[in-house]
Amino acid sequence: MTSAPRDREIAVVAFAQTDHRRTSEELSEVEMLMPVLHEVLDSTGLKTADIDFTCSGSSDYLAGRAFSFTLALDGVGAWPPISESHVEMDGAWALYEAWTKILTGDADTALVYAYGKSSPGSVRDVLTRQLDPYYVAPLWPDSVALAALQAQALIDAGDTDEPALAAVASRNRAAASTNPHAQLRGPVPQGDHLLQPLRTGDCPPIGDGAAAVILAAGDRARDLCARPAWIRGIDHRIEAHGLGVRDLTDSPSTRLAAERAGAFERPVDTAELHAPFSSQEVVLRKALRLGEDVDVNPSGGALAANPIMAAGLIRIGEAAARIHRGRSDRALAHATSGPCLQQNLVAVLEGEPR
Amino acid sequence: MPEVLKAPLVVEFPFTRSLGPVQSAFLTGLRERVVLGVRTGDGRVLVPPVEYDPVTAEEIGDLVHVGLTGTVTTWAWNHEPRRGQPLDTPFAWVLVQLDGADTALLHALDAPGPDAVHTGMRVRVRWAGERTGAITDIACFEPYDGEASTVTVHAGEFEDPVTGIVAAARLDYTYSPGRAQTAYIDALSGRRTVGERCPSCRKVYVPPRGACPTCGVATSEQVEVGPRGTVTTFCIVNIKAKNLDIEVPYVYAHIALDGAGLALHGRIGGIPYDEVRMGLRVEPVWTEGARYPDHYRPTGEPDADYDTYRELL
Ligand SMILES: [Zn+2]
Numbered sequence: 001m002t003s004a005p006r007d008r009e010i011a012v013v014a015f016a017q018t019d020h021r022r023t024s025e026e027l028s029e030v031e032m033l034m035p036v037l038h039e040v041l042d043s044t045g046l047k048t049a050d051i052d053f054t055c056s057g058s059s060d061y062l063a064g065r066a067f068s069f070t071l072a073l074d075g076v077g078a079w080p081p082i083s084e085s086h087v088e089m090d091g092a093w094a095l096y097e098a099w100t101k102i103l104t105g106d107a108d109t110a111l112v113y114a115y116g117k118s119s120p121g122s123v124r125d126v127l128t129r130q131l132d133p134y135y136v137a138p139l140w141p142d143s144v145a146l147a148a149l150q151a152q153a154l155i156d157a158g159d160t161d162e163p164a165l166a167a168v169a170s171r172n173r174a175a176a177s178t179n180p181h182a183q184l185r186g187p188v189p190q191g192d193h194l195l196q197p198l199r200t201g202d203c204p205p206i207g208d209g210a211a212a213v214i215l216a217a218g219d220r221a222r223d224l225c226a227r228p229a230w231i232r233g234i235d236h237r238i239e240a241h242g243l244g245v246r247d248l249t250d251s252p253s254t255r256l257a258a259e260r261a262g263a264f265e266r267p268v269d270t271a272e273l274h275a276p277f278s279s280q281e282v283v284l285r286k287a288l289r290l291g292e293d294v295d296v297n298p299s300g301g302a303l304a305a306n307p308i309m310a311a312g313l314i315r316i317g318e319a320a321a322r323i324h325r326g327r328s329d330r331a332l333a334h335a336t337s338g339p340c341l342q343q344n345l346v347a348v349l350e351g352e353p354r
Numbered sequence: 355m356p357e358v359l360k361a362p363l364v365v366e367f368p369f370t371r372s373l374g375p376v377q378s379a380f381l382t383g384l385r386e387r388v389v390l391g392v393r394t395g396d397g398r399v400l401v402p403p404v405e406y407d408p409v410t411a412e413e414i415g416d417l418v419h420v421g422l423t424g425t426v427t428t429w430a431w432n433h434e435p436r437r438g439q440p441l442d443t444p445f446a447w448v449l450v451q452l453d454g455a456d457t458a459l460l461h462a463l464d465a466p467g468p469d470a471v472h473t474g475m476r477v478r479v480r481w482a483g484e485r486t487g488a489i490t491d492i493a494c495f496e497p498y499d500g501e502a503s504t505v506t507v508h509a510g511e512f513e514d515p516v517t518g519i520v521a522a523a524r525l526d527y528t529y530s531p532g533r534a535q536t537a538y539i540d541a542l543s544g545r546r547t548v549g550e551r552c553p554s555c556r557k558v559y560v561p562p563r564g565a566c567p568t569c570g571v572a573t574s575e576q577v578e579v580g581p582r583g584t585v586t587t588f589c590i591v592n593i594k595a596k597n598l599d600i601e602v603p604y605v606y607a608h609i610a611l612d613g614a615g616l617a618l619h620g621r622i623g624g625i626p627y628d629e630v631r632m633g634l635r636v637e638p639v640w641t642e643g644a645r646y647p648d649h650y651r652p653t654g655e656p657d658a659d660y661d662t663y664r665e666l667l
Pocket residue numbers: 552553554555556557566567568569570
């Protein structure tokens with residue numbers, strides 16, 4: 001079925017997200033997700049039946065329920081039967097799957113969505129269950145602890161210090177003051193050490209939220225969007241799973257993904273980085289060779305809103321929306337998953353010259 | 355709108371995992387107070403050991419006996435230990451490169467405070483009193499300023515090797531079913547069954563989940579259905595479930611409550627199991643204090659005509 005041209009053009013044509021909040025306990029997952037699905041469809045005029053492929057990202061461990069993603073499908077309207085897939089991962093990886101599906105010519109349009117409700121459980125404990133079950137998970141090191149080890153490694157290497165980390169956090173949340181969806185906006189106290197060397201201000205808010213994007217190919221994208229955000233390249237890579245095998249001050253997987261996505265061919269003007277911890281932005285800026293002239297996280301990034309499983313997709317959506325609005329011509333979007341930036345995805349998005 | 359329901363939910367699994375030869379040797383070694391690493395093709399020693407080289411993906415298995423002393427490569431001070439963590443007093447998370455190893459092991463360091471910890475500090479293993487062949491056989495590390503321990507080759511052979519671990523996992527949640535299911539459960543407490551009608555296809559969903567899965571739109575119009583209904587299909591259960599106080603065989607059925615757009619599940623009682631049939635008219639039977647019908651029993655009405663429920667099969 002791969003009759004499509006090898007260089008099929010694929011674009012993000014629409015993006016929507018919830019207002020991210022500490023808790024959405026009054027809503028089930030599908031109730032939280034549905035307005036976002038409707039918004040992203042309405043903005044293109046597409047109906048569910050017009051979508052060739054649907055792909056979602058979420059994690060059962062957040063809700064504590066098996067196959068929770070099948071319930072969320074109720075919000076899509078799966079009749080007549082649809083072509084559908086799911087990744088137990090951030091929605092950015094669902095977008096990657098949808099992109100390959102369109103690339104093969106099997107689909108011209110795709111709906112990608114992701115959601116996460118951290119409020120029912122303790123997300124720090126939940127995330128320990130994705131760690132090596134033999135050597136690491138029995139010790140219950142939580143996500144903040146692992147990020148703090150990485151932060152200390154950066155400080156020891158002279159790559160940052162606590163005031164520089166505080167500046168990263170405050171710059172992101174200042175940027176978020178113009179983002180109506182963000183959970184933490186404007187000045188936020190840097191606070192006490194949550195896990196030294198990280199202070200509460202260096203850590204992301206815990207919250208619930210959802211996001212959705214629509215992808216379309218070629219002229220279909222031009223019909224659906226005045227200025228499509230063309231995906232010029234996208235790639236994802238993973239580090240060795242042993243934390244003690246890695247150099248935590250660097251992210252070779254991000255660099256390689258960026259290289260394969262074509263990020264270094266020409267400068268980008270915008271970068272949406274999925275760095276839930278301030279220290280991780282330091283690692284990513286270095287790996288991606290981002291200069292001071294690049295607008296990093298104009299949305300406020302994951303330090304302003306970090307709905308687990310959706311925050312990476314939101315980086316792609318925010319970068320694309322900036323191109324839609326004419327605020328960016330070439331943007332980089334990054335998503336991560338796993339402890340200490342274990343897995344990394346990089347997409348390069350461009351708008352047509354104006 | 356009534357307040358959304360909430361209840362504690364505990365998800366607990368004892369995951370049973372088998373070990374390959376390298377992990378088995380490493381964890382058995384811990385039980386015997388020995389730390390083993392594995393040597394890669396280019397001569398690096400990985401601790402904890404893995405079966406495949408993380409760089410080349412080559413299979414590896416040459417075991418090496420490394421020291422019980424080592425050096426902290428990075429650390430983080432944890433002033434509020436959480437459930438399941440190695441120490442219940444404030445401690446440092448550390449990556450420790452044991453003497454003779456080229457990679458670092460994650461564990462806890464028992465130290466009086468963050469001022470007593472630094473990258474590069476020397477530490478040694480503190481063994482757990484009772485050891486079973488698990489990473490927790492290392493109770494933690496402790497500061498140490500003595501001599502480095504010796505490093506030798508080790509065959510990795512033990513009597514009675516550990517071949518598997520049971521990894522207990524427990525997560526605590528506060529479950530909330532959301533708006534639509536809260537309304538459904540609230541109505542049940544008054545022994546009423548409430549569904550929601552789809553504004554688009556007009557189908558009535560019971561139990562409602564807040565969305566029409568066919569149309570993908572929100573449902574909100576509440577509709578009381580039942581209490582009577584029709585058996586649309588059924589099966590006969592012949593195996594007694596653990597902890598279930600119901601005599602077998604019994605009948606489990608799909609029941610379309612009057613006014614509902616789809617059938618829900620329920621047990622049929624009050625009739626011999628081999629007399630249950632499609633079209634049988636039934637009604638719920640409640641027991642004292644129950645939150646949902648215990649079972650459904652025949653109403654005595656004539657059977658429903660097939661055409662009245664064929665769309666609900
Ligand atoms: Zn409907």
